Amino acid sequence: MRKTEEEIKRSYVKRRRWINVVWLLNFTLLPLLGVLYLLFRESEVLSKVIMVSLGAYSAFAIFVMWIIWRCPSCHMVFSRYVFDPKECPYCGVRLR
Numbered sequence: 648m649r650k651t652e653e654e655i656k657r658s659y660v661k662r663r664r665w666i667n668v669v670w671l672l673n674f675t676l677l678p679l680l681g682v683l684y685l686l687f688r689e690s691e692v693l694s695k696v697i698m699v700s701l702g703a704y705s706a707f708a709i710f711v712m713w714i715i716w717r718c719p720s721c722h723m724v725f726s727r728y729v730f731d732p733k734e735c736p737y738c739g740v741r742l743r
């Protein structure tokens with residue numbers, strides 16, 4: 648069944664919220680983990696915790712970028728550099 652324009656826009660808003668979380672973490676969590684790693688690299692436990700957090704973040708970011716950050720209509724993956732497209736670059740459906 649084809650989605651209505653309204654459903655596509657609503658779905659797009661939800662998807663953009665997830666990619667926003669990824670960008671936010673990119674600029675907050677990653678530098679923070681970097682600093683923490685420099686401070687605590689002597690500690691075996693803490694540096695392991697930092698590595699695991701980094702791994703978890705990467706898995707989350709990859710999941711969002713490949714599974715969620717897609718056109719709600721044609722399901723093509725948006726480029727991660729496309730921040731907030733007005734319309735889908737593949738099928739041309741209006742997103743907002």
Ligand SMILES: [Zn+2]
Nearest residue numbers: 718721735738
């Ligand atoms: Zn599309």
